[in-house]
Amino acid sequence: MAAEATAAEAEILDELRRLRARVPQLTGALAAGVDGLVLAQDTPGVEAERVAALTATARGLALQLTDATGHGDFRELLVRGVYGCVATYAAGRYAVLTLLAQDRVNVGRLHLEGRRAGARIGQLVDAHAEAADRTPATSPAKSPKPAAKATRTPADAPATEAAAKPAAKTTTRTRTARAARGQTANARTTTES
Amino acid sequence: MANTETTLKEALASIEGATGVALVDYTSGMALGTMGGSKGFDLNVAAAGNTDVVRAKMRTMEHLGLKAQIEDILITLSDQYHLIRLISGRGGNGLFLYLVLDAKRANLAMARHQLKKIEEDLEV
Numbered sequence A: 001m002a003a004e005a006t007a008a009e010a011e012i013l014d015e016l017r018r019l020r021a022r023v024p025q026l027t028g029a030l031a032a033g034v035d036g037l038v039l040a041q042d043t044p045g046v047e048a049e050r051v052a053a054l055t056a057t058a059r060g061l062a063l064q065l066t067d068a069t070g071h072g073d074f075r076e077l078l079v080r081g082v083y084g085c086v087a088t089y090a091a092g093r094y095a096v097l098t099l100l101a102q103d104r105v106n107v108g109r110l111h112l113e114g115r116r117a118g119a120r121i122g123q124l125v126d127a128h129a130e131a132a133d134r135t136p137a138t139s140p141a142k143s144p145k146p147a148a149k150a151t152r153t154p155a156d157a158p159a160t161e162a163a164a165k166p167a168a169k170t171t172t173r174t175r176t177a178r179a180a181r182g183q184t185a186n187a188r189t190t191t192e193s
Numbered sequence B: 001m002a003n004t005e006t007t008l009k010e011a012l013a014s015i016e017g018a019t020g021v022a023l024v025d026y027t028s029g030m031a032l033g034t035m036g037g038s039k040g041f042d043l044n045v046a047a048a049g050n051t052d053v054v055r056a057k058m059r060t061m062e063h064l065g066l067k068a069q070i071e072d073i074l075i076t077l078s079d080q081y082h083l084i085r086l087i088s089g090r091g092g093n094g095l096f097l098y099l100v101l102d103a104k105r106a107n108l109a110m111a112r113h114q115l116k117k118i119e120e121d122l123e124v
Helices: A002-022 A048-068 A107-134 A157-164 A181-187 B004-014 B043-064 B108-121
Strands: A026-033 A038-042 A076-080 A084-091 A095-102 B018-025 B030-036 B072-076 B080-086 B095-102
Touching: A002 A026, A002 A038, A002 A107, A026 A048, A026 A107, A038 A048, A048 A076, A048 A084, A048 A095, A076 A107, A084 A107, A095 A107, A107 B030, A107 B043, B004 B018, B004 B030, B004 B095, B004 B108, B018 B043, B030 B043, B043 B072, B043 B080, B043 B095, B072 B108, B080 B108, B095 B108
Parallel strands: none
Antiparallel strands: A026 A038, A026 A095, A076 A084, A084 A095, B018 B030, B018 B095, B072 B080, B080 B095
């Protein structure tokens, strides 16, 4: 499992690096689970864990917005600041791709490349999640649904954790139970190097 | 004066050999409107890619110290012409018209002339 997870992470990282080569104005790229944990990152000078957590929050809000307006599932999100922009693209069922770019970036190209890369990373993550899903066929915990994180409490966390682990992410980091999001954003630790 | 929709329609209908046209914002690389194209020819991809072309040319001219404005850019393929016409004036700054022509059917001189007229008429 560990080797498999590392392989997936390496593949995602490859994708992120390719993306940065294709769009020179990118200042960072990051794949995160919908639960806000980093899957792979290439974001020099930026705190990836924090961005991943914020991305998950923003995605959640965006999803509510598209839901409330009857526009279906989340696809992408673009935030422009004075000095640059942050774009988030859906990547399969369990992940999102977040790109950081300079203000002068060609947004049209950013969208094209971001959507493509998001789809590819989604395939990788989904394939691994499904493969992990099949192995423990009797496991009561199915794939890590986005909703699961909301209902998880510190008490049942260890049990859920153990069951969901193979299916969880493509990495083997340990997770801590989620408390209020704002406080954990910085404290969350990963085994990511 | 013509709006985006009318302009694109007119370009596609009146210019002989035109197979696709797009109005593109080169500050963002996104198309304000597209018409024509095909399954294998995505005008949004062309918009993003040709934004880089326009930006590169502008940067080069800046480095060369040229103060003149780009009127149009012609790209000749073996079977197509791609014509990029920058829009001047009336809030059209930062935009260009991108026209794809079938080389066998098109009259390049006529196409350039017509595109100029169409561009002058455009109000965004």
